[in-house]
Amino acid sequence: MTETTPAARLADLGITLPTPAVPVANYVATVRTGSTLVVSGQLPLVDGALLATGKLGGAVDVETGVAAARACMINVIAQVAAALDGDLTRVRRVVRLGGFIACTPDFTTHAAVMNGASDLAVAVFGDAGKHARSTIGVPSLPLDAAVEVEGLFEID
Amino acid sequence: MTETTPAARLADLGITLPTPAVPVANYVATVRTGSTLVVSGQLPLVDGALLATGKLGGAVDVETGVAAARACMINVIAQVAAALDGDLTRVRRVVRLGGFIACTPDFTTHAAVMNGASDLAVAVFGDAGKHARSTIGVPSLPLDAAVEVEGLFEID
Amino acid sequence: MTETTPAARLADLGITLPTPAVPVANYVATVRTGSTLVVSGQLPLVDGALLATGKLGGAVDVETGVAAARACMINVIAQVAAALDGDLTRVRRVVRLGGFIACTPDFTTHAAVMNGASDLAVAVFGDAGKHARSTIGVPSLPLDAAVEVEGLFEID
Numbered sequence: 440m441t442e443t444t445p446a447a448r449l450a451d452l453g454i455t456l457p458t459p460a461v462p463v464a465n466y467v468a469t470v471r472t473g474s475t476l477v478v479s480g481q482l483p484l485v486d487g488a489l490l491a492t493g494k495l496g497g498a499v500d501v502e503t504g505v506a507a508a509r510a511c512m513i514n515v516i517a518q519v520a521a522a523l524d525g526d527l528t529r530v531r532r533v534v535r536l537g538g539f540i541a542c543t544p545d546f547t548t549h550a551a552v553m554n555g556a557s558d559l560a561v562a563v564f565g566d567a568g569k570h571a572r573s574t575i576g577v578p579s580l581p582l583d584a585a586v587e588v589e590g591l592f593e594i595d
Numbered sequence: 596m597t598e599t600t601p602a603a604r605l606a607d608l609g610i611t612l613p614t615p616a617v618p619v620a621n622y623v624a625t626v627r628t629g630s631t632l633v634v635s636g637q638l639p640l641v642d643g644a645l646l647a648t649g650k651l652g653g654a655v656d657v658e659t660g661v662a663a664a665r666a667c668m669i670n671v672i673a674q675v676a677a678a679l680d681g682d683l684t685r686v687r688r689v690v691r692l693g694g695f696i697a698c699t700p701d702f703t704t705h706a707a708v709m710n711g712a713s714d715l716a717v718a719v720f721g722d723a724g725k726h727a728r729s730t731i732g733v734p735s736l737p738l739d740a741a742v743e744v745e746g747l748f749e750i751d
Numbered sequence: 752m753t754e755t756t757p758a759a760r761l762a763d764l765g766i767t768l769p770t771p772a773v774p775v776a777n778y779v780a781t782v783r784t785g786s787t788l789v790v791s792g793q794l795p796l797v798d799g800a801l802l803a804t805g806k807l808g809g810a811v812d813v814e815t816g817v818a819a820a821r822a823c824m825i826n827v828i829a830q831v832a833a834a835l836d837g838d839l840t841r842v843r844r845v846v847r848l849g850g851f852i853a854c855t856p857d858f859t860t861h862a863a864v865m866n867g868a869s870d871l872a873v874a875v876f877g878d879a880g881k882h883a884r885s886t887i888g889v890p891s892l893p894l895d896a897a898v899e900v901e902g903l904f905e906i907d
Contacts, residue, residue, distance in 0.1 A: 464706050465713040470690045470727045472631060472749040475784065477691045480729030494700065496891075534784045535791075539731045543700075544806065544855075544890040550776050557777040571782045572774075573792030573901040575851045576891040578700040579652075579732040589729040593784040620862050621869040626883045628787060628846045628905040635847075636885030650856065695887045699856075734856040735808075735888040745885040 445527035448563045449516075459517040460484055469522040471594070474531070478518050478590035480539070482582060483510035491585035495576075496546030499585045508538065508555030511588035515556075516563060519592055532567050533560045535591040538574040541584065549574045556588045601683035604719045605672075615673040616640055625678040627750070630687070634674050634746035636695070638738060639666035647741035651732075652702030655741045664694065664711030667744035671712075672719060675748055688723050689716045691747040694730040697740065705730045712744045757839035760875045761828075771829040772796055781834040783906070786843070790830050790902035792851070794894060795822035803897035807888075808858030811897045820850065820867030823900035827868075828875060831904055844879050845872045847903040850886040853896065861886045868900045 449456065462468055462479060470477045483490040483506075491507040493499045499507075515536075516527070523529045538553035540546070553574040560568040580587050605612065618624055618635060626633045639646040639662075647663040649655045655663075671692075672683070679685045694709035696702070709730040716724040736743050761768065774780055774791060782789045795802040795818075803819035805811045811819075827848075828839070835841045850865035852858070865886040872880040892899050 464710045465717050465725075466692070466728045467725045468727065470688065470725075472688060472690045472747075473629065473785070477727040477747070479691075479727040480731070532782065532784060534782045535789045536778070537729065539729075541732075542891055544734075546891050547893065547895045549891070549893045554776045561777050569777075569779045569782075571780070571789040571791040572778045573849065573851075573899065574893055575792070575889045575899065576853075577731045578734050578856075578890050579698055579702050579705070581703065581705045581730055583703045587729065587731065591784075591789070620866045621873050621881075622848070622884045623881045624883065626844065626846045626881075628844060628903075629785065633847045633883040633903070635883040636887070693885065695885075697888075700890075733887045734890050735854055735858050735861070737859065737861045737886055739859045743885065743887065 445563045452562060454513060456517040456520055459521045468518045474593055476522055476592040476594045478515050480587045480589040481511045481514035482584040483507035483586055484514060485510050489582060489584050492583040493585055494541050494543050495552060496543035501548055501551055504552035504585055505555035507586040508552050509559050511586050512556035512559045515588055515590045529595040530564060530592055531595060532593040533564055533570040534593050536570050536572045537589040539577045539580060539587040541580045542576040546576060549576055601719050608718060610669060612673040612676055615677045624674045630749055632678055632748040632750045634671050636743045636745040637667045637670035638740040639663035639742055640670060641666050645738060645740050648739040649741055650697050650699050651708060652699035657704055657707055660708035660741055661711035663742040664708050664744060665715050667742050668712035668715045671744055671746045685751040686720060686748055687751060688749040689720055689726040690749050692726050692728045693745040695733045695736060695743040697736045698732040702732060705732055757875050764874060766825060768829040768832055771833045780830045786905055788834055788904040788906045790827050792899045792901040793823045793826035794896040795819035795898055796826060797822050801894060801896050804895040805897055806853050806855050807864060808855035813860055813863055816864035816897055817867035819898040820864050820900060821871050823898050824868035824871045827900055827902045841907040842876060842904055843907060844905040845876055845882040846905050848882050848884045849901040851889045851892060851899040853892045854888040858888060861888055
């Protein structure tokens with residue numbers, strides 16, 4: 440990992456952070472408590488449309504699931520950036536990611552799907568991107584999204 | 596939102612906080628760590644009986660699900676009150692709510708159900724009630740409850 | 752609960768902490784932020800093999816589920832020990848456990864299964880082991896595990 444900034448790494452990856460999604464209900468995208476920033480569950484929205492709907496183990500293949508998890512993580516990072524006035528150098532650590540994989544009961548490769556989010560966290564934040572995580576299957580998610588990712592960050 | 600207290604808002608809403616449920620197993624309802632209060636997942640118990648059992652997308656309609664989520668949130672608030680010796684003005688912020696919606700695999704309106712909890716949080720705590728949240732579907736919950744809500748609060 | 756150490760209680764229980772599992776993907780087992788230690792979701796791995804696969808309410812009975820939850824908790828404690836250089840007296844509190852029970856939609860005794868983890872937490876840490884918890888059903892877990900447990904600890 441070279442000594443560079445999260446913004447530079449995002450640029451290297453060809454990722455432009457989207458304008459973060461406004462929650463569709465009576466809650467907010469991020470809350471700071473002490474030096475912890477809690478990020479609401481993000482769906483794989485790209486330009487306002489879900490990148491993947493349906494179930495892993497059903498119509499959604501693992502490769503698409505990985506892309507969806509990555510899209511969720513881009514939205515998590517966009518929410519963090521918005522909370523930090525765009526300055527991602529204020530992220531001290533990606534503390535935890537929670538991955539929710541909509542799937543059939545016989546699906547077993549949740550970890551591979553969630554790596555789409557985890558790999559991006561490390562690619563963008565380097566060692567500070569190494570996080571704890573829990574990944575579970577779910578029967579369905581809001582709007583029939585295939586994946587949802589929530590986050591916990593330590594920030595300046 | 597008028598300048599008033601959570602207790603006054605609860606009264607305005609006609610809500611009397613119940614005696615909080617005692618966990619049925621070897622755990623406790625709330626744990627404080629630093630200025631964070633963690634609230635165990637609460638079921639939609641009203642006077643000792645579940646307000647709704649079964650699945651959203653199945654026998655439980657969205658309106659009932661909303662009422663169940665609201666009942667869970669009343670129990671979350673009751674647990675917080677108990678931890679704070681009844682003084683809800685010591686709540687600085689509702690940091691995060693986690694919503695678990697028992698549902699069929701084809702259910703997609705989890706967010707609408709969880710609004711039953713989120714709307715109450717904001718009605719009772721005002722701006723301090725605006726929280727991060729993650730909402731997911733689950734195949735089933737303890738005691739066949741239709742909804743479960745957990746909470747994270749910043750407290751004095 | 753006698754005045755003794757977590758290590759002594761583990762020995763009394765006949766439990767030797769395993770070498771903690773290395774995450775199989777791009778994340779880490781524990782992250783410390785402030786005085787909080789976040790532990791990634793742990794599976795019921797015993798000597799490298801899953802103690803129980805499949806679903807509660809299906810091929811996995813409650814007794815096996817309890818044993819699986821206990822095995823998850825042993826792994827959670829092993830991860831905590833590794834993060835604390837083996838010194839479990841630095842655990843001030845088990846703050847929260849999250850229990851994920853792979854199950855059929857008609858399963859309702861998640862709490863009994865999760866007690867396998869909760870009872871061990873209290874047996875090992877005494878009053879400091881009394882935790883908040885949320886227990887939910889899931890359609891499936893990584894590697895078809897029957898149970899997954901994540902943890903939040905307050906540490907010195």
